[in-house]
Amino acid sequence: MVAAARSSDLYDERFDDDRPLDRAGWYEMQRVAHALVPLSAADLRYCSPTLRSRTTGDALGYAPLAQPALRDCDMGRWRGFTLAEVMAREPAAVDAWVADPRSAPHGGETLLAFISRIGGWLDTRPAEDIAAIVAVAEPAVVRAALVYALKAPPRTYWYVDVQPLSTITLTGTPGRWSLRLDGGV
Numbered sequence: 095m096v097a098a099a100r101s102s103d104l105y106d107e108r109f110d111d112d113r114p115l116d117r118a119g120w121y122e123m124q125r126v127a128h129a130l131v132p133l134s135a136a137d138l139r140y141c142s143p144t145l146r147s148r149t150t151g152d153a154l155g156y157a158p159l160a161q162p163a164l165r166d167c168d169m170g171r172w173r174g175f176t177l178a179e180v181m182a183r184e185p186a187a188v189d190a191w192v193a194d195p196r197s198a199p200h201g202g203e204t205l206l207a208f209i210s211r212i213g214g215w216l217d218t219r220p221a222e223d224i225a226a227i228v229a230v231a232e233p234a235v236v237r238a239a240l241v242y243a244l245k246a247p248p249r250t251y252w253y254v255d256v257q258p259l260s261t262i263t264l265t266g267t268p269g270r271w272s273l274r275l276d277g278g279v
Contacts, residue, residue, distance in 0.1 A: 170202030213242030
């Protein structure tokens, strides 16, 4: 999985954002493209339906197929707002959302449902005769995939930091995923 390039500064990220890549996102992509372009050789290439993910995948030569199941978490009435804006308006609701993975004070998708949806997508990927699959998605989607694959408690989601253009490799089969860290000696 490849986390999509940036579309905004960290402090200006908005829930359910669908903005194009910003200047910094394009710069970062050019800087690391040499390491990511080889993933275009994957047998299957997917992406989140967001403009940010589609643009990242296309720019890296993946020609990915958009997968609705890889969309970011549905944030209901918080869509389009920054975390700071929501905290100023509904601090108790944000606290409830972070504390309880079954909570959806925003009227959208619970964290538990989001992680389960992403896990469902993982578990339905073709396993037979497929050597490699690459998927470009929002960093939040990559976080959810990690939590699901490792069978970690949902609250673990809040402790995973996925930077734009970072990659993770999941190997295995439905219900039996492993995280592979590349690099080293």
